[in-house]
Amino acid sequence: MRQIYIWKHIGKCLMLGVLLTVTLAADVPPHGIAGANQAVYQYRSHAPWLEAGFSRTPAGWQNRAVHYRHKLMLNVQKTETKPEPKKKTVKTVRVLATGYTAGYESTGKKPNHPQYGITYSGVKVRRDKDTVSTIAADLKVFPIGTILYIPGYGYGVVADKGSAIKGKKIDLYFDTTKQVYKEWGKKEVEVQIVRKGNGKLTEAMLKELGKAMEVSKEIPEDLWNKAI
Structure with a gap:
């Protein structure tokens, strides 16, 4: 039991680290805050799923963490807008x-x-x-x-x-x-x-x-x- 408890807390810390890394890695400053808010919302909405995943087997948390990290990165990228094309000068x-x-x-x-x-x-x-x-x-x-x-x-x-x-x-x-x-x-x-x-x-x-x-x-x- 003590080992499972330790793995659960380690997993939570790693997931928070993933969230911070994704937010800081965003290369569009105007969307930085929006991306962070979206990531936090997604973490909270998926908290029960994470708890269930961590409480099952210590060996399975790594695959879930990697999967969720990729999912967050894709969602943050969707919020980025394409730069407007430069207007031709006459x-x-x-x-x-x-x-x-x-x-x-x-x-x-x-x-x-x-x-x-x-x-x-x-x-x-x-x-x-x-x-x-x-x-x-x-x-x-x-x-x-x-x-x-x-x-x-x-x-x-x-x-x-x-x-x-x-x-x-x-x-x-x-x-x-x-x-x-x-x-x-x-x-x-x-x-x-x-x-x-x-x-x-x-x-x-x-x-x-x-x-x-x-x-x-x-x-x-x-x-x-x-x-x-």
Whole structure:
């Protein structure tokens, strides 16, 4: 009897040690106290089971202690929350934005010219408020294929360049001169660099991005990677 009594008390001390070890080993500080409270509650609720286990055979308490320790560790791990993914930072640049058309007043080309309405990248000029429009920029600053979000204009993809477009300046495409003056004029704006281009833009890429934006109303990052 004396031996069984001693084993019971040794077992209780070991179980308390297990509880303290599990609590201190928790690697998420905000959940430390909650994990300890949960472990204590579980110990109390399983106390009759432990008493019964210890009172039966001295040799059986070790297996029960190990089993219960693993159970506590699994329960504490369940209380841990996954860290929130870091939000992608968007780079902004302040630029001087003007407007242009495909007409003679902007490009020196008339409608009968074979290159009328064709940008430096090879794609046709495009103005679409709901998806993506073509814009011109200094290609040393914004390479072909760069996508910008311009407040008041929408998304623009760099498809063209101009002799007067140097540094942090961009030229936004409009269908008519009237739209240039009425809707834009000349403004300084803070644009968001959604994606920096690699010097390539095709009609297929532009069409694919346009279709995707009709659905999501934003530039789908994975689709753009696929298009490139």
